[in-house]
Amino acid sequence: MAVTPKGAGRHHHGALRRALLDAVADIVREAGPEAVSLRECARRAGVSHSAAAPHFGDKRGLLTAFVTEGEARLAATMRAEVAALPAEADAAARLAATGRGYIGFAQANPAHFRLMFRTDLIDRGDPAWRAAAEDAFAVLDQAMAAAVPGMDPRARRARLALAWSAVHGFSTLRAEGVGALWSPQVAEDVVGLVVAACVGGSGIGRASVVPPPRPSPAKRGRESRSGRGGA
Template sequence: MSVTPKAAGRHHHGALRRALLDAVAEVVLEAGPEAVTLRECARRAGVSHSAATPHFGDKRGLLTAFATEGSERLRAAMQAAVAALPPTADAQTRLAATGRGYIAFARANPGHFRLLFRADLLDPDEPAFRAAKEAAFVPLAHAMAALAPGAPARAMRARLALAWSAVHGFCTLRAELPGAILWQSDALAEEVAEDLLALVAEACAG
């Protein structure tokens, strides 16, 4: 377990914050965001459940802090996928790669991903979380702007909505409807994902 319980009788100094976030990560990994319990996280950090209050306020604050880290990692995944491309790649390929990074993050971290869109568990107006969400939109906006530089605002909105919706919808459906026809096996899901990205990129270039 990655969580460091504190030594008996000692304070965590500034480290309780990190220890609690790591505990959330563990629980989310093991049982999903719904299963996160203030008391269980505190237990794993070796601390009473009230100890979280000074650091995060309440459960929602803790989950929001964790979601903020997820948003940053999601952004990093998209950037990494684009960076993995040869420098000669064209705009359409870059847009597809951005989506590939999004899908890869959702696949590798299903619980963390699902939490990002659980408005009931989060505080959508917490400044750091807000900033992380806006930052996570940047790679898509960037790739799209490079694809269709002169498109009118309305067409641009529609394409952004299409690309984001299609990729996000794919991740959500795969995460929430396991066993659906379109992604029975992992291999099939990967194939469908690639074809989907190609269709989206083509439609946005179109």
């Protein structure tokens, strides 16, 4: 896609930051995350590298800001899906809404979605990124907790991992262009199956995660002797 650089001096306070972040999205869609550079983003925004540097410092700072924005958009999208439900919607429906919001975010924000889990490219110590990531996670965590009240924490965390993995994997396949998965009905069916497996019905259901069996007294004795150097 041809890009026409903006004329120098056209960005007032605040607009340059937005233009640089928009350039990141364009480059990621065109050539992938590795192709992003502060210099190229500055060129597309129509300013010099020295004019862009104060906003982010370097490429890692630029990508961190971009991903932070993505985390905030993800949280807002999931919350909006939940807010759109009727007042009488139960906790399972709210959990499903977060799944729809996640999938919808990934489809509407492909560049953010591709970068948000590339933590090798961002500053994981950045407070703004950490706060935004924790807030997005909290939407999922709270929805799962409400859907399975009183469940053992280990079992609940396993269901959260299952739900997140399934919805994220589905979104990734769609992003990679697996055509049959673009149907909105398929997305809705996936969300329904995930909720059924995590909350009740088919799949895992409500059964607690079973801890690994404790070794027998005889085996514990052998392990104890082995730990002291015995045979």
